[in-house]
Amino acid sequence: MPQIDEEVLAERMLSAARRHGAQLPRHIPKELHQRSRFENVLIIGTRGGLGSELLAQLLVHPSVLKVYALNRVHQDGKTPKRRQGDEFRFRGIKPSLLESSNLVLLEGDISETHLGLQEDQFREIAETVTAIILNGWRVNFASPLHDFEPAMAGTRQLIEMALASPHRNPPRFIFSSTIGIFQNVDTRNPMREIPVEDPRVTISMGYRESKWVIEQMLTAAAEAGLSSCSVRIGQITGNVNGAWGMQEWFPATLKSSQVIGCLPMDYRAVNWIPAQLAARAMIELIESDEPIVHLVHTQSIPFTDILRVAQRMVGVPVVSQVEWLRRLESYAEINTSREARRHAPAVRMLPFFRQLMALEKQDDEYEAMAMPRVSTERLKNGAPCMVSPPPVSEEEIRRWIQHWQSAGFLAHQSDRLSHLSKL
Ligand SMILES: NC(=O)c1ccc[n+]([C@@H]2O[C@H](COP(=O)([O-])OP(=O)(O)OC[C@H]3O[C@@H](n4cnc5c(N)ncnc54)[C@H](OP(=O)(O)O)[C@@H]3O)[C@@H](O)[C@H]2O)c1
Structure with a gap:
């Protein structure tokens, strides 16, 4: 395969960040009173190791009133509830959690108009949501950046939806990023929890490059009033029963x-982190204002x-x-x-x-x-469970x-x- 010049790849990343992050509409509040960020949570991608844990913990969280869980359509003849139940069972999570009246399981796609939902359903979510967790992503290391175009456009749509919220503050936006964005670092100091401006630090595979683009978009969205957190996740290990993807x-x-x-x-x-602890930290980060954290185990x-x-x-x-x-x-x-x-x-x-x-x-x-090596000061500040969690046993x-x-x-x-x- 011909090698593509580093400058060309960097320009593609910058151009994607500019295209999707430009001219975001400012948030204009219509309500005066402050809502809890936990009221109505929209989570995208609740299958897989981390997504299942996030959903399970949101469903038992005392402050969460409603969880909208959006996943892609699969042509496997299963209902969304059955598919999620099978996923929970496989990962040692009780499927009975899905009986919660707080849960609305949805099928859609962030890259489609109205997230692939009926317009009234989309409106209901857009007007009530207080936190968004964007977790589902194409975890494919062979795809070039171009293949992530629908996901990047879909994230733009989600950001616009958040900025159009009538609430006093737009929903808190949590994004599952990766420490893989430090692919080409040449400094020996621990990486800091700050934006990575230079795309050349990340160039390697479309998957990581797309995460870099979304981080840039979220930094731009902060100017328009969005409170977001790019959670740069390290290596996640298994679920409670040890289930850990065999393709990894x-x-x-x-x-x-x-x-x-x-x-x-x-x-x-x-500093590998079990899925259950990672999910707990991400949920705690909803309440914080940290914009970028490194989600790795703090007791290596x-x-x-x-x-x-x-x-x-x-x-x-x-x-x-x-x-x-x-x-x-x-x-x-x-x-x-x-x-x-x-x-x-x-x-x-x-x-x-x-x-x-x-x-x-x-x-x-x-x-x-x-x-x-990555620093975790902001992680510990935003997620108390990461101050001294038990090490992997x-x-x-x-x-x-x-x-x-x-x-x-x-x-x-x-x-x-x-x-x-x-x-
Ligand atoms: N595991 C790690 O060590 C690690 C490290 C760094 C970052 N992360 C990030 O953490 C998140 C969850 O990772 P995971 O380990 O739980 O991954 P996973 O087990 O592979 O699950 C991936 C999730 O993304 C969804 N998904 C897959 N392809 C998609 C696509 N093309 N469009 C939209 N959604 C898609 C999956 O849903 P379907 O059932 O529809 O396929 C599933 O909900 C991802 O954003 C990943 O990049 C994970």
């Missing part, structure tokens, strides 16, 4: 390690704590990252069939692993797996691995050799 890089690492016979060493810290643990459990349950030794990558690369060279790659899904993500394990990012200035780590084992994704330690002989 960490489970792919473990599965591939069973095939290539080793796990990659890292002695540095991880050494990666070796995870490796110790993984090594026991997965049944392979730990080697250096250089050796792990070498073995994965040589596996990829020899085993080109689709079936062989299914057994070692990290092969599909080789460029990503080369970045994670880059030699120049092996020092203590980075977190484990070359994750950038050995029991939680065991639950993720058990989840992948019982789904048949990972072999049990005792079965690994017989599993390998069938490859």
